[in-house]
Amino acid sequence: MSEDDLNADLPAPDGDGDRPMSVAERLAAEALIVDVEGFEGPLDLLLTLSRTQKVDLRKISVFRLAEQYLAFVERAKTLRIELAADYLVMAAWLAFLKSRLLLPPDPEEEGPSGEELAAHLAFQLERLQAMRDAAARLMARDQRGRDFFVRGHPETVTRVRRVAYSANLLDLMQAYARLRTRDEFRPFVMDRDNVFTMEQALDHMRGMIGFAGTWTDLASYMPPGWAEDPMRRRSVTAATFAASLELAKQGQVEIRQSDTFAPIQLRRREGRKNG
């Protein structure tokens, strides 16, 4: 995008009422648009915009700042500059804030007042600026290896060699992360908690069958605690049925069912009652 394009697209003196934009302001506005990539998010941009008000951050007009920001977003739109989503979210929020600040507070309405929201935004800007100043002061301090120095020649008077194993927290955490992420991807294994095998059913029925002289419902052969959960009930029903067929095949029980879907009944097969 050439300079001319930018100039052509920046005639509207928006934001500041009727006063036409000064050359300096127009240059600043241009710089903002062109540099949008250089901003670290909407808060950073707001902080830069707030500098044009040339007042103490505590006395800043959040209303005017909101207008400046919205004007910025508008200009970006006309210039077809893609703004990241968080810039647009901030624009929507500031439009909302602006309307709250304009309208008299509605006693019916829930939530914080426009003034409270504006004050918080001002606080956020002041805090971010304070942290930037603090960072600059920190970096301006005398630094080790630049302004002051450590002993250049660590002593090696007596070489008593003793091995000390060391590791830092990063090593430890990376090792654990390595193990745990491997774990998440363990090969699929059938979860056998809710499965009742035919072998189990056979064992269980053999213990009970001796007492089953009369016709008894198959369901009563199911072990306790398996009927409640649907998954377990399915498994135990299938296993018990299969086991009863197996016992019939071995000649140990007789099975009958009076009708389709009627209860299945079985009883011990007596040695004398052949056939």
Added chain:
Amino acid sequence: MAEEIPATEETAARETLFEAPPLAEQERMAEAILFASPEPVSIAELNARMPHGCDGAQAVASLQKRYEGRGVRVVRVGEAWAIRTAPDLGYLMQKETVEQRKLSRAAIETLAIIAYHQPVTRAEIEEIRGVTVSRGTIDQLLEMEWIRFGRRRMTPGRPVTFVVTPSFLDHFGLESPRDLPGLKDLRAAGLLDNRPVPGRSEEPEEDEDADETTANMFEDD
């Protein structure tokens, strides 16, 4: 030193055996140990290395006085002590200057926020900066050993916190995190408060915890 309690017979012999060296000698020992080590040495380590009965803290205190105004100084780094060249002579040391790793603006800001707000969670850092903190930033600071993981915050999700390390203090010539430049003013101005966003109720039941976390570390002044 409480060794001068008069004792009788064989107990006396044992006392003498463990008699601490005179203070001047202890100072020499502390001097030798601090000179030899590029890294700060804690009083505990000093005591462990000096003969039985020595008082490392006292030895270091008088050593520090002795080096006042000299070309090297005895400085405190957290709970430990080190000898460092006087900063006003840094210009003589071009030869020793190590190439400083260039930190990004994001990293510098993140570091400052951790130092001034510690212990601080990642979400709080993001709230202050208004942008998400990229993985690389925290990772880089951890690797440089300028920050480390602190206690978990006792709020839902129990997020980890970050704090600065003794090696951060050593690098910036700070005795403790309380000596960060401008800390008092920032706190007085309320800029280190954890002010909730209006309208967003932030776990009111956790109030005491939030208190504790912001208060800690800088408590004693």
Added chain:
Amino acid sequence: MAEEIPATEETAARETLFEAPPLAEQERMAEAILFASPEPVSIAELNARMPHGCDGAQAVASLQKRYEGRGVRVVRVGEAWAIRTAPDLGYLMQKETVEQRKLSRAAIETLAIIAYHQPVTRAEIEEIRGVTVSRGTIDQLLEMEWIRFGRRRMTPGRPVTFVVTPSFLDHFGLESPRDLPGLKDLRAAGLLDNRPVPGRSEEPEEDEDADETTANMFEDD
């Protein structure tokens, strides 16, 4: 510093321009340079590094006098000068020569499992690592006093469990085992992204090599 010496006419002006710092200041400079230099420093180099007009030889001579009888001394090494620990205090220097060695991968993994899962039995460690844990690994960690025996587990065989020690917490800068960052935190800090280059075999002498390659395949999610 030395600017206030009154002098006459234009020679004075030139003199002032090149005025050497007072000897005490030169001594400070020599002290800082000798301290920070990894190698002994010759008088010629000292003169080259100190401001114009300084007398390195004289500065070193008076520095040497100042350190007489102290814990460190200014000594001549060939044609150059250096600060060295007083020989009678050499016995204090033993700890400085401890050789640092990285813990083996097996040990660090075992340690990580104990820290995150404590109290944990040996069988459980093996289940998580997917390989048997050699006796030496456990012994090493016990010897370093980073782990200790915990209570016996009340299961058949009553196996012993392992837990981490306060000295482990101290070494890793943790206040309690609960402050160990979780997987989510690790991911957030970018620690789960360090995927080794495929095909680059790490520590081929270790028995868990096969193990490692399969682990890497799954490391990104």
